[in-house]
Amino acid sequence: MEESAYNKLIHQEDLSADEPALRLNQEKPQVSLSLVWPASTWTSRRVIEIILAALAAVLLAVDIGLGVYYKNLTDESRAVMSISREVAELNAAHEAATMIQEEAQMRLKQEITKQQVIKWQVEYQVKRNGEYKKLADKLQRDIAALKSHIPTIRESCRHCLPRWTLVDSACFFLSFSEIYSSRSWQEARDFCKKHGSDLAVVDTFEKQLKLNQLINIHHQDLSRSISQSGFWIGLRDVDSEAVWKWLDGTKLSEGFWNDGEPNNSGNEDCAATYPRSNPFKGWNDAPCTYNLKWICEMSAS
Ligand code: MMA
Ligand code: CA
Secondary structure, eight states, X not given: OHHHHHHHHHXXXXXXXXXXXXXXXXXXXXHHHHHHSOHHHHHHHHHHHHHHHHHHHHHHHHHHHHHHHHHHHHHHHHHHHHHHHHHHHHHHHHHHHHHHHHHHHHXXXXXXXXXXHHHHHHHHHXXXXXXXXXXXXXXXHHHHHHHHHHHHHHHHHOOOOTTOEEETTEEEEEOOSTTSOOBOHHHHHHHHHHTTOEEOOOXXXXXXXXXXXXXXXXOOSOOSXXXXXXXXXXXXXXXXXXXXXXXXXXXXXXXXXXXXXXXXXXXXXXXXXXXXXXXXXOEEEEOTTSOBEEEEEEEOO
């Protein structure tokens, strides 16, 4: 095509030689230019310039595009890096959480095992509690049975000091021996008190009977006169005549007086028991200053 245009330009030059007047006014710029720079070259140059300009525009556009693309790429890269970092952090957190979870699971397993052991222990204890309860009930019954024997055993175990005699759950001392000189009611009482006792309170027939028997046995020789053969007991009417009281202040309800006694013969305020075949008639009231034997009493240990 360029060749065609060039040929065309050459033909136009040939024509101008044939018809110079006609074409002079019409194509004057072409003629003047053709002196310096051929018209075809100029056109080509314009085309090239245009092409270059277009290329430059394209390159600029590409550059801008690349710039924008690169910028976007950099942003994306940053975003990718940030996401990678986050992912790494999340992975680390996940690993840590997994470790904690595993540890917790292990502890839970251990705890469950412990709980199981405790459960078995409780079962065992509950079973044993039942057995203990049965045992406790049996022991209670045994204790009650044994307790019921205590009074009998206690009674059989009661005993008195040497030379003291057990009568009706109490211990009695009778001054039979000659080493104990006869003495007044008060002196006799002092002796008893000195030995942790007091003059005898003969307030039951059982006591009177037993003491009377003992006195009768020891009064074999009968050398002693009847008035001297008495044994002081813890009974007086010293506060009020004919009102006989035991040592603790208890009034005498019924006594074992001999016939005609108490007669208060010459002021007799102290009572004594004497050797008698009939134990119901053992007592006489005598002057408290009389020297007689005596009977002490203390509770059995
Ligand atoms: C008689 C009798 C008693 C009296 C004493 C005093 C031997 O008995 O009279 O009542 O107490 O004597 O010794
Ligand atoms: Ca008398």
